[in-house]
Amino acid sequence: ATSPESRPFEADVAKLLHLMVHSVYSDKDVFLRELVSNAADACEKLRFEAISRPELLADDPKPRITLTADAANRRLSIEDNGVGMSGEEMVEALGTIARSGTKAFIERVEAAQGKEGAHLIGQFGVGFYSAFMVAERVEVVSRRAGADEPSIWSSDGQGTFTVATADPADAPARGTRVTLHLLEDAASYAEAWTLERAVKAQSGHVPAPVYLVEAPGVEPRALSDGAALWLKPKADISKEDYAEFYRGLGAFDEPAVTTHFRAEGRHEYVALAFTPSAAPYDLFDTERSGRMKLYVKRVFITDDAELLPRYLRFVRGLVDSSDLPLNVSREMIQESPVLAAIRKGVTNRVLGDLEKLADNDAESFAKVWEAFGAVVKEGIYEDFERRDQLLGLARFRTTASGEGFRTLKQYLADLKDNQTAIYYLAGAEPERLKASPHLEGFRARGVEVLLLSDAIDSFWTSSVQGFEGKPFKSVTQGAADLSLIAKPEAAEDASAAEATPAVTAFIDFAKATLGEKVSDVRASDRLTESPVCLVAPDHGPDRQLEKILAGSGR
Ligand code: ADP
Ligand code: MG
Secondary structure: OOEEEEEEEHHHHHHHHHHHHHHHOOOOOHHHHHHHHHHHHHHHHHHHHHHHHHHHHHOOOOOOOEEEHHHHHHHHEEEOOOOOOOOOHHHHHHOOOOOOOHHHHHHHHHHOOOHHHHHHHHHOOHHHHHHHOOOEEEEEEEOOOOOOOEEEEEEEEEEEEEEEEOOOOOOOOOOEEEEEEEOHHHHHHHHHHHHHHHHHHHOOOOOEEEEEEOOOOOOOOEEOOOOOHHOOHHOOOOOHHHHEEEEOOOOOOOOEEEEEEEEEOOOEEEEEEEEOOOOOOOOOOOOOEEEEEEEEEOOEEOOOOOOOOHHOOEEEEEEEEEOOOOOHHHHHHHHOHHHHHHHHHHHHHHHHHHHHHHHOOOOHHHHHHHHHHHHHHHHHHHOOHHHHHHHOOEEEEOOOOOOOOEHHHHHOOOOOOOOOOOOEEEEHHHHHHHHHHHHHHHHHHHOOOEOOOOOOHHHHHHHOOOOOOOOOOEEEEEEOOOOOOOOOOOHOOOOOOOHHHHHHHHHHHHHHHHHHHHHOOOOOOOOOOOOOOOOOOOOOOHHHHHHHHHHOOO
């Protein structure tokens, strides 16, 4: 065997380890979930590789994950007979964190204080490194499927690790064994009852059976059967089963909506999709891909098949198809009409379930909208076919919404006489928008105005024709025609946009002074308290879109 060579982790990794170990993050069980899910992933990868190379399965075709408790030595091992890793793959996979958001994540955790930082770590899903929350040393012995020579990776999580060839007699015949030398205060993870409790709570539905060896040399005992939850009849699945499975996908919250159905007929597939109740930290990361896995007849194929449109990228889950061939290629996936049909079917169901939630439990839906509304609104802009449906689902802060939300249907039901448009003001957060002088004339007439605070709002409002026949109109745009809408009696004489000689003289003065900088100066109904405001031309971008296009953001 070669002598181990010491290598540094990527700088980010050392930092992350420090953060994790020293965070107030208390739910240490998470490490076990991460390691079991890696073991299950490895079994699924092997199943996939074995489609074209069945010899990889050798005489051990059934996936298996075995936990061995060794209380006497304060040790725990997690072993799988999955795809395994070569020495090089271990350097690559365990010495770097491949996720693009790592750096941004660390910055946010460092910026956040106490509880919130801990919460972020939870959302991130720290993967393999979470082992160092409970271990002073971690050893990984692995033999790649189809290769002879095993390798061993070892680290105390303090900034360096080593990789060397391993003693074949002490390595799994195929797959990976992760051994944790537990910290004193994590000694209970070497005890059977702790492991049994944690596996049942977190990993009961991973798609490979989990066995427990209560002490070295004892016969293994099954903790879970590895049956795919999504293939069970809905009636046999409890809310808690669903929630556990959802968290097994890497989530830390409760699902707000669970969509589970079997499509039959022209295309046969099962879909299980969860709408989260809390937003992940990287929701707006442009690199962030969807979180829907594609299976074919229970075999995991890929997690970047774009099974849902981008504006539903917060939904987690899977589709298991019976129609696609197991050796489906990336190109095939992209062009497959089967996939297009699945995408359509799953999108419709997820949106349908969101509509049901909106109808039956407005409060829960408001939370979902709070977390993901800004993303769903991208669909109003992008998904022409479902535009009206998405506009119907959308919730808005308005000058009449108070702390709650309003729908466009509610807005239209309260239109004033002669009001022909849905008015909006786009830009900063609602509180700041409310102070805008542009609203004065609308407020005086009791005309409701949508307060749009997300960057995407400026885009869809400029491309959408309208809703139920009423166009969207920015209050910053030209002469939004307020003169036809009556003011309440009392306010009648407060102002009148009449061209008295004094006003005409002022307008001439303003035009002469501002020259080319403005295209027009005119008297208007829109103000009641402020003397002047800037408006955009009647046609073309409104003020906020103009700012975004000019690259100045808000
Ligand atoms: P993720 O699972 O999200 O990729 P992890 O930090 O959990 O991130 O794991 C990093 C990588 O290490 C995995 O992508 C995989 O390549 C490798 N790995 C971890 N555990 C195993 C295992 N038991 N068998 C094979 N590869 C593994
Ligand atoms: Mg993992």
